[in-house]
Amino acid sequence: MRKSWVIGNWKMNGSLVENERLVRDLLNQASFSNCVALCVPFPYLSQVANLVNGSGLILAAQNVNSHSSGAYTGEVSVSMLKEMGVEMVLVGHSERRQMFGESDLSVAEKAGALVESGLTPIVCLGETLDERESGLAKQVVLSQLAAVSAHLGAAGLAKCILAYEPVWAIGTGRVATAPQVQEVHAWLRRALAEIDEVLAQKISILYGGSVKPVNAMELFGCVDVDGGLIGGAALNSADFVAICQTPCKQ
Numbered sequence: 001m002r003k004s005w006v007i008g009n010w011k012m013n014g015s016l017v018e019n020e021r022l023v024r025d026l027l028n029q030a031s032f033s034n035c036v037a038l039c040v041p042f043p044y045l046s047q048v049a050n051l052v053n054g055s056g057l058i059l060a061a062q063n064v065n066s067h068s069s070g071a072y073t074g075e076v077s078v079s080m081l082k083e084m085g086v087e088m089v090l091v092g093h094s095e096r097r098q099m100f101g102e103s104d105l106s107v108a109e110k111a112g113a114l115v116e117s118g119l120t121p122i123v124c125l126g127e128t129l130d131e132r133e134s135g136l137a138k139q140v141v142l143s144q145l146a147a148v149s150a151h152l153g154a155a156g157l158a159k160c161i162l163a164y165e166p167v168w169a170i171g172t173g174r175v176a177t178a179p180q181v182q183e184v185h186a187w188l189r190r191a192l193a194e195i196d197e198v199l200a201q202k203i204s205i206l207y208g209g210s211v212k213p214v215n216a217m218e219l220f221g222c223v224d225v226d227g228g229l230i231g232g233a234a235l236n237s238a239d240f241v242a243i244c245q246t247p248c249k250q
């Protein structure tokens with residue numbers, strides 16, 4: 001039985017007032033069907049750490065630098081995040097790959113630095129629309145996975161969560177169909193099984209891309225989908241709560 005997750009990615013949104021309202025709405029729920037984490041902008045980590053303290057909601061960040069310290073102006077290290085109570089960190093989100101030039105290697109190095117310090121990387125993988133339409137989706141996601149796997153090995157990979165996020169479905173309202181999602185998740189799980197059968201059965205693979213309450217049930221019903229990475233809908237407490245309460249099939 002794998003852990004199922006709903007992870008909210010607030011991106012560059014929020015304010016002290018809005019964050020408090022959102023988190024309090026979540027804390028008012030008695031329980032969720034999935035483990036829940038919130039990827040919060042750096043300046044608000046301390047605020048949200050205090051709000052979620054002892055609640056079971058997990059504090060997560062949206063990025064990290066793989067170096068431990070030094071002359072990297074504007075960057076944030078693993079140990080800084082750890083000190084703030086962060087347990088999980090997004091790496092390789094497509095917005096970072098596309099807008100900030102993150103490569104497969106830098107994503108793998110970030111994941112490695114997190115695993116080394118006992119934090120969980122949420123490794124994002126996904127193809128662009130052009131790549132999908134050129135029949136390259138499988139090749140792209142498997143090569144993104146291979147870069148992380150080469151750096152971390154099976155033992156390191158086992159400490160990650162994977163998130164398949166087709167770039168064309170992020171923030172666009174265009175959702176991948178359940179069969180499209182299941183197909184990619186099955187490719188990933190098969191590739192993982194070639195590395196290690198137990199790893200393939202244990203690792204959680206989330207789907208992300210315009211997940212809303214109205215489509216969560218169908219997407220989470222796919223056998224290889226272990227929850228979702230949620231952007232836009234994570235900023236609306238009623239929608240996010242509904243997604244957190246949507247059970248995964250397995």
Ligand code: PEP
Binds near residue numbers: 169210211229231
């Ligand atoms: C995301 O930011 O990872 C994401 C999936 O966004 P959205 O749900 O808005 O498509």
